[in-house]
Amino acid sequence: MEKFLFFTDGDTVDAVGDVACYPLSSFLGFKVSAADTTSLGMNFASTIGSGGTDGAAVDVVDLTITAATHKKVIASIVKAMNSATFADEGGMVVIADELNSVFCDSDITACAITHDS
Secondary structure, three states: OOOEEEEEOOOOOOOOOOEEEEEHHHEEEEEOOOOOOOEEEEEEEOOOOOOOOOOOOEEEEEEEEOOOOHHHHHHHHHHHHHHOOOOHHHHEEEEEEHHHOEEOOOOEEEEEEEOOO
């Protein structure tokens, strides 16, 4: 069985894109912008739109983090991905559940989900 990564953004689930749950196999990697010390992007194979067929289309989960904690947060996310068992939440790994204030690292403070369009 495959693990799934779970995210919510905002304080309500009232719009498309407020919740995302990706299979771990669709995770493409982290993206860090040199100019932004409080943002950590997680790229996933597209779930809608072009389906990634153009080579550039991805879904992006942008995590807001404490300034300059990228390495620590990435290590926590990787640890969560690798250590979660299928008995825990049915194979679902909570990375950032802003709705319920549950994060896999205390330096994650918010989450924004952008689907490929």
